[in-house]
Every structure is written in structure tokens, then in C-alpha cells.
Amino acid sequence: MTFYAHSGNQPDRSDWQLLPDHLDNTARLAAERAEPRGLAAAAALTGRYHDFGKYDPAFDRVLNDGNVRVDHSTAGAALLHARASGAMRLVSEVLCYPILGHHAGLPDRTGADSSMERRLAAFRDPIDPAITAAETPDLTPAAHELVARVRGESLGFDLSLATRMLFSCVVDADYRDTEAHYAQLNGRIPDRDWPTLAELLPDWRRRFDAHMAGFAPNSDLNHLRADILSHVRGGATLPPGLFTLTVPTGGGKTLASLGFALDHAAQHGKRRIIYAIPYTSVTDQAAKIFRDLLGDGVLEHHSAIDDEKLARGDKLAPEGKEKLRLAMEDWAAPLVVTTNVQLFESLFAARPSRCRKLHNIAGSVIILDEAQCLPRKLLLPTLRMLEALCAHYRCSVVLCTATQPAFDSRQLEQGLLLEGRELAPDPEALARRLRRARIVQGGEMDDPALVAALRETPQGMVIVNSRAHALELFNAARAEGLEGLIHLTTRQYPAHRRAIIAEIRERLKSGAPCRLIATSLIEAGVDLSFPRGWRAEAGLDSCVQAAGRVNREGIWPVEDSTLTVFSAPGRKVPREVEKAASTMRNVAARHAANGGDLLSPAAIRDWFEDMYWKAGPDRLGLKLAKAMIADFKTTNFPFRTTAAEYRMIETAMVPIIIRGDAAAQKSMDALGVEAIPPAQLARALQPYTVQIPARARELLIRNGHASFHHPELRGDQFCVLDNHSLYHGDTGLWWEHAEYLGEESWLL
The missing domain is CATH 1.10.3210 (Hypothetical protein af1432)
Known part of the structure; x- marks a missing residue:
């Protein structure tokens, strides 16, 4: 037979x-x-x-x-x-x-x-x-x-x-x-060919050098940034492994880390560079920076469109459809820009669609931007994974942050061996030299008090802890007629946010009124500089990041450049945020005798040590880390259970596509073209997606305001907002209306 x-x-x-x-x-x-x-x-x-x-x-x-x-x-x-x-x-x-x-x-x-x-x-x-x-x-x-x-x-x-x-x-x-x-x-050969990193490195390093040479050392700040870059790149010859890069906001750590990655990859034959970022909202910005600088070879990949659903879109022979998943990312690109969620949940996953990329993580330079954002409840298994990747799979990992967390074994039991692996020159001196703002305590401030503060500040920002609070505060400020009012939130799709950020930059540069109300998405990697700001209580790491958006370029006197940390009465915050905020208050009280400087390295170190040491190993994911240790009479590995428990984001969020502009419409029209692979469509539509609660999307679909387009070809992959009146140019998607908009759409 x-x-x-x-x-x-x-x-x-x-x-x-x-x-x-x-x-x-x-x-x-x-x-x-x-x-x-x-x-x-x-x-x-x-x-x-x-x-x-x-x-x-x-x-x-x-x-x-x-x-x-x-x-x-x-x-x-x-x-x-x-x-x-x-x-x-x-x-x-x-x-x-x-x-x-x-x-x-x-x-x-x-x-x-x-x-x-x-x-x-x-x-x-x-x-x-x-x-x-x-x-x-x-x-x-x-x-x-x-x-x-x-x-x-x-x-x-x-x-x-x-x-x-x-x-x-x-x-x-x-x-x-x-x-x-x-x-x-x-008769259709998919385009999966990427040049190798080794092939691209000579050109990429020339491009990088030319770009950095374009920054004239015409100020103390630019001189300092050039010194930092030179020192960081000098560390590229060190043996592969774990590194830290501790540079305060404004010191140029994004480009410095990229320069290190390019040089380290050339020195040690690394196969790719992976740049992981905590927030989906920032990956598109970072990917654009790298594409503009380096050209082709940059892959942006995160969870805006679910990979496993993409796999069910290809119309092939029945048995082949089960296996052939053209749209699944295998991370064969030489430079991958992704999120922490995509990177680490893949490393602990069980599904073929998520694990397929793992062998391409081996041999990489992995830059963990804003490393302090690694979730505390999963910290120990995450650190074990990073350690094992370096020990056995030729990876180098850079923990890149303005506020280096207590991951060192000298600070954290079962931490990493990081002594002597700092790439930046004298982080404590850098913190003093790059000081641009002060953090002050504002006590309780309700929405009317915040609106009043903004009224007295032609250019200022307020950062709160939830999309709901940001929307309510924006509406309250708008009702008061504040000029130059801008809202920034993940309710808006990425291409829209990019346009809003460009408008903010132009207003700040020209001196026009600019009063921003935003969620924490602007704290990681968004290059903005306000004279003053207000931040709802959170962890000290978040507040330090927010302070990095105040007087970023050192234009105003430090004593006048304040980030006021306030408590928002009546606003419920997640338990983890409240724990971080409580720890920050305790650290502030302890450092009050020294002037209460929450931006000092000593205060930041105390906050991280309190968050990790006092939590105890059980609250840092020790049980999950131990679960992957077999008894060696058998290989007792709970792969599927681990995948279910290792979740960086608890709330199920799902994507919905917004008809943003002509480019979005063109990509949506292409959904009906069978020859176009789902992955190509997903990448084209990602700048027009908003992540919303799964129940909210169900309500939108049930009430006729959204639908899966071309389900006969794409299944339940691409959900599109059909009632565009739910998307507002200033505030984004209001899905809350979905529950009430059955027959009564006239309510809008």
C-alpha cells in the first residue's frame, strides 16, 4: 500500500x-x-x-x-x-x-x-x-x-x-x-524570504553611524548623549549574556540600545535583534523609527490581530487547512519589534501558533525596553527564562530602563547575576546630570480641581489610570471651554494617535495652547515635553516615566518643571496599581528628610526593593517557576497548565477595525481577495485597530454596529466597525453605547 x-x-x-x-x-x-x-x-x-x-x-x-x-x-x-x-x-x-x-x-x-x-x-x-x-x-x-x-x-x-x-x-x-x-x-509561492541580519549589518551600521553623525554636539545635552552612546557601544565587545542599560529619560537610550545591538550582533554573530516594548500602543512608533533609520528588514508583530484566527483563513485542501498557517509569524525577520506580551507569552505557550517562533528567538540580541514593566506576579519564571536563553541559546538580553528594577541577585533572592554588566557610564551621575523635573505631592484632586489646574496652565498634561477616567475628565474639561484640549488614549487607533501626537508636538513647539488628558500610554517612549504635568497615583516607576515628559529637553528651570502626583477620590484602581502607589507613598515618607526627591536613584532603588523583596517569592511567581522543574523519574512538565497561568494581561481584549482613511478602506476591500494572505492584511490593518473588551465587541456585533467582513473567506478574523458614528475624532471609540443601540440608534 x-x-x-x-x-x-x-x-x-x-x-x-x-x-x-x-x-x-x-x-x-x-x-x-x-x-x-x-x-x-x-x-x-x-x-x-x-x-x-x-x-x-x-x-x-x-x-x-x-x-x-x-x-x-x-x-x-x-x-x-x-x-x-x-x-x-x-x-x-x-x-x-x-x-x-x-x-x-x-x-x-x-x-x-x-x-x-x-x-x-x-x-x-x-x-x-x-x-x-x-x-x-x-x-x-x-x-x-x-x-x-x-x-x-x-x-x-x-x-x-x-x-x-x-x-x-x-x-x-x-x-x-x-x-x-x-x-x-x-501555483502561489508565499513570500517568506528575509535577508539575514549578517547580510544587512554592514549597511545598517553605516546608516546608524550616518544618522548619529547628523546630531551636532551643539549643547551640553547632545554632548552627554554622544558620550552615553559611545560608552554603550563600547560594551558591545563584552561576552554575550545579560546586560543592564540604565539611562534617565532624555539620555537617548532607545538609539543607544539599538547601536549596542547592531555592534554586539556583528561582534558575536547574532542572528537577529528583538526589541520588546511593554505597550502595543508604542510598538508602531518604535517600528517606524527603526524602518526610517534602517530601511527594510523590520517586522512589527503583536497581538492586534490574533495569530491563531489568522491560521483559519486560508482556503486550501481540507487536510492542509488544518496545518497550513501562512499568517503565523515565525520571526524570521532580522529585526523584530514586538510587545512583552507577545514575546513572553510565546515563550511559555503551548499552542503551535505561538511556539513556532521560539527557535528564531535563539541567537538574538533581545532589548527589553522599559524592563521595569515586567509583571511582578510572573517575575521569577520570566527571569529564569531570560537566564536560560542566555545560558543555552546564545541570546544576549539588555534590561533597558530609566529606573533599573531590583532584578540583580544582590537585591532580589533568585534574581539575575548582573554585577559588572551595566552598559551606561555611571548611572547615578547620569541621573543628576539629566535631571529635568521634580515630583511633588498634590494630595487629593478631583476632576474639577484638575480642570482648574489645567486652566492655569496653557501647556500641561494630566495622566490618569484608566480610559474611562480619561474620557470623563476630557469631557468635563471640554464643558468648561478649555482651549487647546487634546485627548490621547488607546480608544483611538494607532494611526490616529500618531496624528494626535504630531499635533501635540507642533503645538508645544509653537507655544500654542496644549492641554493633554491621557492614559499611561504616553509614558513609554513617546517623545513629548510639557512645562508641567499631573499624574494620578501609581507606582514610582510610572511616575518617573511621566516625569520624563516634563521639561524633556531642559528648556525651563528644573524648579518650575513639576509633575504633581495626586490621588483621585472615588476612582477605583486595580489592586496591583494601588499596591504600587501605596509603596510609593511609603518611600516618599522615608525620603522626606532628604527633601523628598523621588527621582533620586536611592528612592527608586528603595521602591523596587520594597515591591519585590517585601512581596515574597510566592507573589513573584515562584510556584509557576517551580512547576516547570520535573522530578526526573519522569519529565513531569505541565506545559498546557503553565500556558494558561502565564498571562501578562488578565482581561480579554479583542481587536476591532476602524475605517480610518483611504489606506484602511483599501485594505478592507482587499479582505475579499482570496489570493492575499491574512498576515499581509493583518499588518496593513493593524494601524486601524482598537482593542476593546470581548463583551463590548459582542454587543456591537449583536446590535448591528460591527461585523466580521468576508466571513466566507476570512471566518471570524477581521471585525470591522460598521457604525462609524461610534468613533469620535477627538475621543476615539465609544463602545459603551453598544448596549443601548439596538433599534434606538437615534439616541446618538
């Missing part, structure tokens, strides 16, 4: 893919991806047996009738497990995880019916014994590779990460070979 992996178009099966060919191709491609990670033999073996279950004669019915289901993911794992004994049993289990999970996702070791133990125990082999007997897998080379990927003090965590890397290599190889088969059938 002839066995096939994938169907084709011809009735005589002349264009169907033979199963041995697919297994050979996947093994080869997986080994190619794993070779730089030191896991080539393990990946080849995993790839060779990932679809071994397709030797089941019943699978032929799957290829003829897409509605038939046959488990073809268990047989290969069962074969490897049965052939292993003694110490090799652990090796076979490591390989079983990616084989079992290459469609459904990495399983837990025990528990649900989908767990490794239950699937292997329930397996009844339907494959001809002669086919199975002909297989002679050798686990010894894979064992040697895995031993080299673990350290004694963190054996379990390291082995779980090696399993994830194997999973990524095999999933990507499987998808690529499947994609190539169907692309040949359909």
Missing part, C-alpha cells in the same frame, strides 16, 4: 505528497532549524516520527474526506517511548511532547485526557507491524544534545525549554513542508 501525507488535485494521486517524503523533509528542515541551537539530532528524530501515525490505513480516508478524523500524532511518540529504556526513557519523553503536540499543542504530563500519560496508555497501534519493526531510532545523539542544554541548578527548567525549542523547530518544519506542497499545487 502507498501512504500519503497530503492530498492533491489529481484523481490518480500523481500530485499527492508521499508520506516518506514528508517525514524526510520535516526531519531535514527541523534539523536545519535546530542545528544552531545544538539540538539537530533530537529535532531530526522528532520530525521523522511526528506524522508516523499516517501509516494507519484509516488515514487514507482523511485525505479523501476531510470530515473524517484519525489521531496520527500519537503513534510516533508511542514508538519512541516503547523502544526506550533506562535513562533513555527521559530522552524519549522529551521527544514525545512535540510529537504529541504538533497539532493540538504541548500537553501536560499528567491530568486530562489530552495528557501524555493518558494518550500513551490509551494508544492501540493500528500500523502494520512490519512498518514499525523496520524503524530503528537511535536516541543516543539526542541524549548528548539534551545533556549539554541543562545546568545542575536549573535542570528541570532548562530541559523544559529544550523541549519547547524542539517543538518550535518541528512545528515550523512541518508547516513549511506542507506549505511548499500546497504552494506548488496552487
Whole structure:
């Protein structure tokens, strides 16, 4: 009997893919991806047996009738497990995880019916014994590779990460070979080719040098920025690993970190640069800066359009549709700009769609912008992951921030070894030299008090803790007739926010009235400079970032450039924000004797130490970190449970597309063109998406104000706001009206 992996178009099966060919191709491609990670033999073996279950004669019915289901993911794992004994049993289990999970996702070791133990125990082999007997897998080379990927003090965590890397290599190889088969059938070869970082580095470094040379050292600030850049780039020759870059706002740390990454990659042969940012709202801005500076080769990727839904959009043969996910990002680009959520949730994920990129994270320079924003409840597993990536997968990680958190092992039990790895020249001296503003305490300030303060300030900003508060305060200020009033919030789509920020800059530059009411999105990487500002109580890290938007260029006297921190009576804030604000108040009280300088390195250090040390390891994610440490009688890894628990954002937010301009309309029209891949459409539409609560989008759809466009082709991927009157030019999307706008749209 002839066995096939994938169907084709011809009735005589002349264009169907033979199963041995697919297994050979996947093994080869997986080994190619794993070779730089030191896991080539393990990946080849995993790839060779990932679809071994397709030797089941019943699978032929799957290829003829897409509605038939046959488990073809268990047989290969069962074969490897049965052939292993003694110490090799652990090796076979490591390989079983990616084989079992290459469609459904990495399983837990025990528990649900989908767990490794239950699937292997329930397996009844339907494959001809002669086919199975002909297989002679050798686990010894894979064992040697895995031993080299673990350290004694963190054996379990390291082995779980090696399993994830194997999973990524095999999933990507499987998808690529499947994609190539169907692309040949359909005559449409997807454009997946990116130049390598090594090919681009000479030109990128020349561009970077030319750009930086254009900044004339005509001021003390520019001289200082040039000194910082030179010192940071000088650290590029240091051995790869973990680094800190502590530069106050205004010191040019974004470009300095990029300069380091380019030089470090050239010095040590790094394969790509990954720039991770806490907020989706800032990734588009950073990506634009890098594209303008470096040209092609920059990929912007975050969760504005869900990757897994993208995968269901391609209209292919039934069996191929299940696997072929053209739109999933594999991060093959030489420079990736992404969010912390996308980066870290992928590293702890179980789904193939999220894990496919992991092997391309290996060998990277990873810049963690605003590193202090890493969530406290997940801190310890996050730090373990960064440490393991550097120890075993040739990564270098730069913790880049104006307020260096207490991640060092000298400050935080189970922290990172960071002593001697600071890239900036004398951070404490930099803090003094780059001081541009003061933080003062304002006590309670309700909305009328804030409006009154803005009335007395032709150019000023107020930052609050929620979109709802920002909208209410803006409406109150507008009712009072304040001139030059501007609202900035994630209610607005990114392209709209960019236009608003450009208007703010122009007003500030010209001296025109500019009174901004915003959420915290402007605190990370948005280059604005106000004479004065007000910030609702939050963590000291947030307040320091907000202070960085006051007198950023040093135009006004420091004593007049104030950020007033206030409490907003009657405004409910998340428990984590309240805890951070309470800690800030305590630190302010302790430092009152020294003038209460909350921008001093000593105050910032105290705040971080209080936040981390006093929280205790259990509140820093110790339980989750320990969960990935196996008992080594078995590889007891709870991959699926970990993925469910490692969530940086608790509230489910979903995207909705706004008809922003002609470019947005053109991309929406293209939704009906089958030949255009979903990923291409998603990237084009990302600047026009707003993230809203899932329930709010459901209400918009139910009441006829939004719908999924071209569902026959795209499924439930692209939800578009059809009632554009809900989007306001000054305040963005008002989804709150959705619940009341059934038949009564006249209420608008």
C-alpha cells in the first residue's frame, strides 16, 4: 500500500505528497532549524516520527474526506517511548511532547485526557507491524544534545525549554513542508524570504553611524548623549549574556540600545535583534523609527490581530487547512519589534501558533525596553527564562530602563547575576546630570480641581489610570471651554494617535495652547515635553516615566518643571496599581528628610526593593517557576497548565477595525481577495485597530454596529466597525453605547 501525507488535485494521486517524503523533509528542515541551537539530532528524530501515525490505513480516508478524523500524532511518540529504556526513557519523553503536540499543542504530563500519560496508555497501534519493526531510532545523539542544554541548578527548567525549542523547530518544519506542497499545487509561492541580519549589518551600521553623525554636539545635552552612546557601544565587545542599560529619560537610550545591538550582533554573530516594548500602543512608533533609520528588514508583530484566527483563513485542501498557517509569524525577520506580551507569552505557550517562533528567538540580541514593566506576579519564571536563553541559546538580553528594577541577585533572592554588566557610564551621575523635573505631592484632586489646574496652565498634561477616567475628565474639561484640549488614549487607533501626537508636538513647539488628558500610554517612549504635568497615583516607576515628559529637553528651570502626583477620590484602581502607589507613598515618607526627591536613584532603588523583596517569592511567581522543574523519574512538565497561568494581561481584549482613511478602506476591500494572505492584511490593518473588551465587541456585533467582513473567506478574523458614528475624532471609540443601540440608534 502507498501512504500519503497530503492530498492533491489529481484523481490518480500523481500530485499527492508521499508520506516518506514528508517525514524526510520535516526531519531535514527541523534539523536545519535546530542545528544552531545544538539540538539537530533530537529535532531530526522528532520530525521523522511526528506524522508516523499516517501509516494507519484509516488515514487514507482523511485525505479523501476531510470530515473524517484519525489521531496520527500519537503513534510516533508511542514508538519512541516503547523502544526506550533506562535513562533513555527521559530522552524519549522529551521527544514525545512535540510529537504529541504538533497539532493540538504541548500537553501536560499528567491530568486530562489530552495528557501524555493518558494518550500513551490509551494508544492501540493500528500500523502494520512490519512498518514499525523496520524503524530503528537511535536516541543516543539526542541524549548528548539534551545533556549539554541543562545546568545542575536549573535542570528541570532548562530541559523544559529544550523541549519547547524542539517543538518550535518541528512545528515550523512541518508547516513549511506542507506549505511548499500546497504552494506548488496552487501555483502561489508565499513570500517568506528575509535577508539575514549578517547580510544587512554592514549597511545598517553605516546608516546608524550616518544618522548619529547628523546630531551636532551643539549643547551640553547632545554632548552627554554622544558620550552615553559611545560608552554603550563600547560594551558591545563584552561576552554575550545579560546586560543592564540604565539611562534617565532624555539620555537617548532607545538609539543607544539599538547601536549596542547592531555592534554586539556583528561582534558575536547574532542572528537577529528583538526589541520588546511593554505597550502595543508604542510598538508602531518604535517600528517606524527603526524602518526610517534602517530601511527594510523590520517586522512589527503583536497581538492586534490574533495569530491563531489568522491560521483559519486560508482556503486550501481540507487536510492542509488544518496545518497550513501562512499568517503565523515565525520571526524570521532580522529585526523584530514586538510587545512583552507577545514575546513572553510565546515563550511559555503551548499552542503551535505561538511556539513556532521560539527557535528564531535563539541567537538574538533581545532589548527589553522599559524592563521595569515586567509583571511582578510572573517575575521569577520570566527571569529564569531570560537566564536560560542566555545560558543555552546564545541570546544576549539588555534590561533597558530609566529606573533599573531590583532584578540583580544582590537585591532580589533568585534574581539575575548582573554585577559588572551595566552598559551606561555611571548611572547615578547620569541621573543628576539629566535631571529635568521634580515630583511633588498634590494630595487629593478631583476632576474639577484638575480642570482648574489645567486652566492655569496653557501647556500641561494630566495622566490618569484608566480610559474611562480619561474620557470623563476630557469631557468635563471640554464643558468648561478649555482651549487647546487634546485627548490621547488607546480608544483611538494607532494611526490616529500618531496624528494626535504630531499635533501635540507642533503645538508645544509653537507655544500654542496644549492641554493633554491621557492614559499611561504616553509614558513609554513617546517623545513629548510639557512645562508641567499631573499624574494620578501609581507606582514610582510610572511616575518617573511621566516625569520624563516634563521639561524633556531642559528648556525651563528644573524648579518650575513639576509633575504633581495626586490621588483621585472615588476612582477605583486595580489592586496591583494601588499596591504600587501605596509603596510609593511609603518611600516618599522615608525620603522626606532628604527633601523628598523621588527621582533620586536611592528612592527608586528603595521602591523596587520594597515591591519585590517585601512581596515574597510566592507573589513573584515562584510556584509557576517551580512547576516547570520535573522530578526526573519522569519529565513531569505541565506545559498546557503553565500556558494558561502565564498571562501578562488578565482581561480579554479583542481587536476591532476602524475605517480610518483611504489606506484602511483599501485594505478592507482587499479582505475579499482570496489570493492575499491574512498576515499581509493583518499588518496593513493593524494601524486601524482598537482593542476593546470581548463583551463590548459582542454587543456591537449583536446590535448591528460591527461585523466580521468576508466571513466566507476570512471566518471570524477581521471585525470591522460598521457604525462609524461610534468613533469620535477627538475621543476615539465609544463602545459603551453598544448596549443601548439596538433599534434606538437615534439616541446618538
